[in-house]
Amino acid sequence: MKGLKKKRRVQIILVAVAALALSTGLIGYAMRDGINFFRSPSQVVSAPPGEAEVFRIGGMVEPGSLQRGRGETIRFSVTDGNASVPVTFRGVLPDLFDENQSMVGTGRYVDGVFEASEILAKHDETYMPREVMEALQESGEWRGEGTPTAAGGS
């Protein structure tokens, strides 16, 4: 009895270790494709990433740059106050998307234009993604009240 129990315990531990090792390997492997770095418009302009890299960009939608209603491609510029990057997006914009609002998009940077495959929606007017808030603070464009928090419900 005792011996069998011990043997079983060792086997269980081996299975668990094997599963953990496998998952760690898979995680490491999947991270190569699955991770999208965040870049502010200034970073994109000063050090443009390669055309193959999928990354996220975030900032404010520049006033006067939004062209919607001219075909299925929507164009606008995203800015953090210091630099501005033109963006194209084929699709239907999220409901709360507008000029002078924060946005985060996922896509590639090709020939000086960010081709977004996805524009992040938010569900609430006062919400601002943390990355955007930090990027704006860094460029000195943050105009919030003191601390970067937004009050309100969940």
Place this chain on the structure above:
Amino acid sequence: MIVELGHFALILAFAVALAQMIIPMIGAHKGWPDWMAAAQPMATTQFLLIGFSFAALTWAFVTSDFSLRIVVENSHTAKPLIYKISGVWGNHEGSMLLWVLIVVLFGACAAWFGGNLPATLRARVLGVQSSIGAAFMAFILATSNPFDRLASPPFNGRDLNPLLQDPGLAFHPPFLYLGYVGLSMAFSFAVAALIEGRVDAAWGRWVRPWTLAAWIFLTIGIALGSWWAYYELGWGGFWFWDPVENASFMPWLLAAALLHSAIVVEKREALKAWTILLAILAFGFSLMGTFIVRSGLLTSVHAFANDPERGVFILLIFAVFVGGALTLYAARAGTMEARGVFSSVSRESALVVNNVLLAVSAFVVFIGTMWPMFADMFLGRTLSVGAPFFDMAFSPFMVALATIMPVGAMLPWKRGDLRRTMRPLWPLAVLSVALGALVWAMQTGRSALGPVGATLGLWVVLGAGADLWARTGRGALAGRLRRLTRLPRADWGKATAHAGLGVTLFAAAGLTAWEAEDIRVLQEGESYSFAGYDITLTEVRQVQGPNYNSDMGVFELARGGEVVSELTPEKRRYPVAGMPTTEAGIDSGFLRDVYLVLGDPQEGGGWAVRSFLKPLANWLWGGAIIMALGGLLSLSDRRYRVASGRARKQPGPAAAVPAE
């Protein structure tokens, strides 16, 4: 007045909770029966007080009492009644009150139906459960009081976020919370057993129904949330691997693991220490889910405005409960000696593999969810982890799980013979692979996901059927059919839930592999063909709703010259909240959904129109419903109803023995 009474009831409940967390614990330690027995009336009192408090808040919403801050922020007189009620938990403060209401409800249930538990265990369970309630009541009273009054009440409110004014989301939070908080019961039982120093079959039998109930609620809650995201957000996705979604998915995975390991404790008195650990972790992840949603530390597509300070308070609660429980576990886990031994090919072993796979897949989700936070803190890089990560790192474990599930479910306890168990399963495996091959041949040149999903889905569903059929024994067909109808509901529940998982897996794979989409500009009266359908934009009209106005596109969906249905996607504007929303037009079919979204009006006339073909969309939620139904069937098994009566006649020897 009622509002003040509600606030007062909340404070009273907090006091009762503090008493309930201390008195029964001392009673159980010293062996004083009257101190232990005090827990039951206190649990009932807590429930009544919080229930009254919640009713008072609901009353304030229904009558639009605009002297309350959260009513002003989240309600409006023009809002339909059902959304006035759902507005109670459509905001942070109210949702926390709902959370506490469910905590005390579960506590009261343990007091009401726990008659056959050993007295010390029951006293300790109620004590631990009450400490959870007390922590969250303190949280509400200190940082987010729902009964906050305004000095100068406005004439009308600011309306609930229009995205939340939806039947799917009205019931999503209550179900999710019932699931999260249901796991608090498993946690309380685990901690009580650790204090008690003993875990036996009776403990396993007690923990199982609670975990099962929590798992059912979580399944329904997650399915509702996913369904809502699908039809309301207008992107046609059902799962985004977003932190907020993962936060509810990790407890689900761990609850599923706990559910299965508790069976081993109940039937074979093995895997005790692991089961206790799972119970602690499952609730820990529920708390973390609350923390993730409210802290704003992770960027989420579903994020609403939030306040980091509250997140810190919840993180503190998390640290105290999970840290405390784990410390206790480290000190006491040695006492959980396993009784039953089992061979390496047996039901027990299969359940161990199930647990390892579920726990590891939860670990993968956890790493993917928390990595952005980790990278930001320690590597100084802002990044996000996208769906490709999860597709690659998570899916293999689900594939493995589905592959072994039918075999493991049919292995006998203690010692099995793989060849004998596989004998009836081989034809089914061949059939499933054949279906996969057929699908692969038919789709030519698309991702392998579809055929693999079809193979696994069919394999799991057929396997569940074979499991039931094998339970009917041998003999003539008529006799077996008769026995099939008389099988315990637990057997039916198991087969149903397993089949539901098969359906869900198939649907998720098929939907991802075979969806099609299109975007174009369309003039009124113009038509186009998409995925075998002819779609015509008949007109775009202005429509006036109760608290919104909208542009409604009227589309005609035709196939081979015959009109199939009329779709009406909308762009709504809610003037009070100042928010637009998109309502997709969906034609739900058995095999596919056609999903239309109305985009921007064009400068030269016409509208941008986005169309999706979503194969098997209904199967996804159908599978989740089947899973939940299986859980319900299992929960209603005779054993749970009868066992409670039988045990009362012979109180266990444990009843009088205090912990050493």
